[in-house]
Amino acid sequence: MKRAICILVLLCCCMHMAWAQKSVFAIRSYIPSFQKATVKDFLDDINHSGKVVIEYASNNLDTAKVISLTGFPNTLGAVLQQVLKDQNVSILEKNNKIILIPSPVPLPADFFITHYSIYGLIKEAISGEPLADATIWHPSLQKGSLSNTFGHYTLVLPEGKQVLFISYAGYNTRKLEVDLSENTRIDLTLEPKSNIQAVTISAESKPGQSAENISHGAEAVQDMFLGEPDAIRSLYMQPGIKNIPEITNGLLVRGGSPDQNVFLLDGNKVFNPTHLLGTLFIINKSAVKTLNLYKSNFPARYGGGLSSVIDVVTKDGNMQQWKGEANAGVLAGSFTLEGPIKKDRAAIMLSFRHSWINPLLHVMNSGIGVNFYDLNVKYTQWLGKKDKLMLHVYAGQDDLTLHRDYTNNVQRWGNRTASLGWNRLLGPKAFINTSVNYSEYKNIAGFRYNLYDSTGASMQNRVYNTYSSIEQINAQTRLEFTASNTLRFITGAKANFTKVRPFDSNISTEFFDKPEDFTDFPPISFRELVFFLENEIRPDKEFFVRPGIHVSHFTNNGFDYTSWQPRLYATYRLDKQHQLNFSYNHMTQYLHLVTNPYLGINGDAWVPSTSSLGPEESDMVNLGYTFRNKKKLILSAEVYYKELRNVTNYVEGKNLFLNTADWEQNVQTGKGWCYGLEAKLEKTADDWYFQMGYTLSWNWRKFKGINNDEKFPFKYDRRHSLNAAATYHLNKHWNFSTLWTFSTGDVFTLPDRGYPDFDDAQQIFNPLSPKEYRLIYHSSAINQYRTLPYHRLDFAATYEQQHTARLISRITMGIYNIYGSPNQYVYDLEGTMGKRSLVVTTQYQFFKITPYISYTFAF
Incomplete structure (x- = not known):
């Protein structure tokens, strides 16, 4: 029956x-x-x-x-x-x-109703800039949609008269009345609440919004460095994210190494997106339109990294009028200028920054020399009402010298990127974006090694110079199709061609800074093809699920590897205050970043996967909870467990930069485990905002032949991390902010015995010559010690004055590192002829108690 x-x-x-x-x-x-x-x-x-x-x-x-x-x-x-x-x-x-x-069942609630799509672009009224993640909402039907990265939206509604509300953080909500009798395109504009645009950092406040739980309040409290505005530095305040200042791209996410992060600039991968060893990112805040961070849920369209994806989209340029913003601080000077080439049709955005802090560093006797710049140019052209072309070019470089008691490093690194994008509105329910991209990264590093006699006099002076580079060309396309308000498809493909020069080297008595000065090691080329499909399913307003699959095929010199990477993300809203989320991600990464242990700062080499050096892979499970109430209190917590395979490490006693012919034998693979708890508290009131994040984590690695084949703490393992920040708005002119950060110290290794090194591979040709004498240290355990905790307190005050409707000025004054905490502790060894070993503790204080002032004006 x-x-x-x-x-x-x-x-x-x-x-x-x-x-x-x-x-x-x-x-x-x-x-x-x-x-x-x-x-x-x-x-x-x-x-x-x-x-x-x-x-x-x-x-x-x-x-x-x-x-x-x-x-x-x-x-x-x-x-x-x-x-x-x-x-x-x-x-x-x-x-x-x-x-x-x-019939045994009634007619469906919308059986007789003909549905039509209302679609188009949501833009800012003043500039014509597309707004990503703007909300279009039908309150009586309880149906809504979000605009995508390029401002496109689609909402399916029944025929007849409808009342909609369009909203976006920092903008006035707009009411729209429409009588639907056919598929209708309506391009919408929103008026900002103020003339100064804030960078939008996506928040997962609604089911289905796919970025991590980063509040818009993060705009108000930033981890500002010497008055330099940097929207991306606010990521360091999020649970599970750490900054390691002694490596070039020092962003560590959930126990992963720096190479496991993917940084996308207008869809184009940037291999080292930082200045000053991870202190600043390469894009001015005033040039950024949106910033999305993914560290627990990864949409299927992303791949290539195990730890995180940072997706930055720059502004298209103001289509209505010329405007700009300039900043002059202790560290650098910068400006952003944008305006129409042809009103409503074409626009350009130009952003530039250059450092000028070297005179101050010399007065402070810091032992550091810093010189960096970055340039972003973006041109946008509308071709009719359906097609838009976007050309984006970036160039940047860092020159860093470090001269301290036992350290002498010189380094130059830089990126060049170019992207040509085309997006087209195919119809009421479909949108496509296609781009061709080029990205290049070059890194020259030199490390001076000195040997001293028993009196402390120098007996040997050698410089290990290294050069590495990586180039990538790719073409990609993505189609978004909205079948209904409850079902959306995102599918696409990507083709990569990458060429790597991982480890050219030169040993001399001087530093080299030109690529042509190095031995030309044959470049390594490889290809990757990607296909992805993801669905966004909303059965009801409480439940959202996004299943997806990312398939990649990798080819390198006869080595072929196909990876099937399933993804799943789901949220369930228990009621208006409580929400649960769950995600599972399988990720694969074909590029390995191995760091030479003998070269000090940034002895990095990118090497591809081979038949003996398999791709890095991970499986991660996350379970989270979020509480929100009407008093603007947000409390979130998440537990995660991640298992890593084929992570890399140097074989003990080997040196990749000196033995290039058999470099694969010098790198070994192992396993890793990362797990922990992340919690975050946010409170917003009329005049102030408070944010606190806490991380409890364990990060382990295991390699054959190391630590008696037992797992040991990863070199960047930090058990506890805490960030607390607050901003107070005194009146329409003054606001004050403070930041306190604390983290457990890093792990390190000390040897329990040492012996002379007579190995030719280590350049010891005559063991009887004092100038060639050197010690090899042996450790029976790995990372068994931990440095002292790191903590720092910063304070800033900002005075803002609106002179005219378009001219606004701001003066920011502050103190970085108020009580002079060391930036880091490094434990190292020096061998002498009289004393066979000496433990040296170095407290790096690149920036001690540092007051600063910066001036910004927007017009």
Whole structure:
């Protein structure tokens, strides 16, 4: 009996669907003679109108039921939807008639209603800049949609008059009334609440928004460095994210190494996105439109890294008027200028920054020399109303010298990127974006090694110079298709070609800074093809799920590898205050970043996967909880567990930079485990904002032949990390902010015995010559010690004055590292002829108690 009922229900549903798809009766115009009557009266009125003949048996309907029409329906389908509501009937169309037959289930709530798509672009009114993640909402139907990265939105609604609300953080909410009778394109604009635009850092406040839980309040409290505005530095305040200042791209996420982060600038991968060893990022805050961070849920469209994805989109440029912003601080000077080449059709954005802190560093006797710049240029051109072209170019470089007691390093690194993008509005439900990208990274590093005698006099002076580079060309396309308000498809493909020069070297008595001075090691080339598909499914307003699959095929000199990477993300809103989320991610990474242990700062080499050096892979599970209330209190917590395979390490005693021919034998692979708890508290009031993040984590590695084959703490393992920040707005001119950060110290290794090194591979040709004498230290355990904790307190005050409607100035004054905490502790060894080993503790204080002032004006 149950099976028969199920079959009947299925047949009825199929009939409903078939009728709704092929019948033209539903869209015929019809205005009823009355607004309130019985079911029989309405059906008789339809028959008398001559629009269609409706036949029915009175015992199959509750014909005496009184119906009051709402919303002034003006089509036959719209009227029948209300008249036959909750009636257990099905539809049969025959001989130009509609026959109502019995059914075990009522008609679907929207069976007779014809649905249309309202779609278009959501932009800022003043500049014409597309707004990503803007909300378009229908309150009575409880249906809504979010604009994508390029401002495109699609919302499917029933025919007739509809009232919508469009909103975006920092902008005035707009009301829109529309009478839908066909698919309709409406480009919408929103007015900002102030003339100064804030960088949008995405927040996962609604089910289905796919960035991590970073509040818009993070704009107000930033980890500012010497007054230099940097939106991306706010990421360091998030749980699970750490900054390691002694490596060039010093962003560590959930126990992963720096190479496991993917940084995208307008969809183009940047291999080292930082200045000053991870202190600043390469993009001015005033040039950034949106910033999305993914560290626990990874949409299927992303790949290539195990720990995180940072997706930055720059501004298109103001299509209406010329405007700009300039900043002059202790560290650097910068400006951003944007405006129309042709109003509403073409615009350009230019952003530049250059350092000028060296005179101050010399006065402070810091032992550091810093010189960096970055340049961003973006040109946007509309081709009609459906097509847009975007050309983005970036160039930047760092020159860093470090001269301290036992350290002498010189380093130059830089990026060049170019992207040509095209996006097209295909129709009411489809949008496509295609781009061709080029990215190049070059790194020259030199490390001076000195040997001293028993009196402390220098007996040997050698410089280990290294050069590495990586180039990548890729083409990619992504199609977004909105099937309905509850189902969305995102699919696409990508093709990469990458060429790496991982470890050219030169040993001399001087530093080299030109690529042509190095031995030309043959470059390594490889290819990767990617296909991805993800669905966004919203069965109801409480539940959202995003399954996806990322498939990649890697080829390198006869080594082929295909990786199937399933992804799943889901949220469930228990009520208006409580929400749960879950995610699972399988990730694969084909590039390895190995760091030479003998070269001090940044002895990095990018090497690809081979048959003996397999791709790095990870599986991660996350479970989270979020609480929000009307008093603007947000509390979130998440636990995670991640397992890593084929992570890399140098084979003990080997030196990749000196033995390039067999470099694969000098790198070994192992396993890793990362797990922990992350918690975050945010509170917003009328005049102040407070944010606190805490991380409890464990990070382990295991390699054959190291630490007796037992797991040991990863070199960047930090058990506890805490960040607390607050901003107070005194009045319309003054605001004050403070930041305190604390983290457990890093792990390190000390040897328990040492012996002379007579190995030719280490350049010891004559063991009897004092100038060639050197010690090798042996450790029976790895990372068994931990440095002292790191903590720092900063304070800043900002005065803002609006001179005219368009001219605003700001003066920021502050103190970095108020109580002079060391930047880091480093434990090292020096060998001498008199003392065979000496433990040296170095407290790096690149920036001690450092007051600063910066001036910004926007026009």
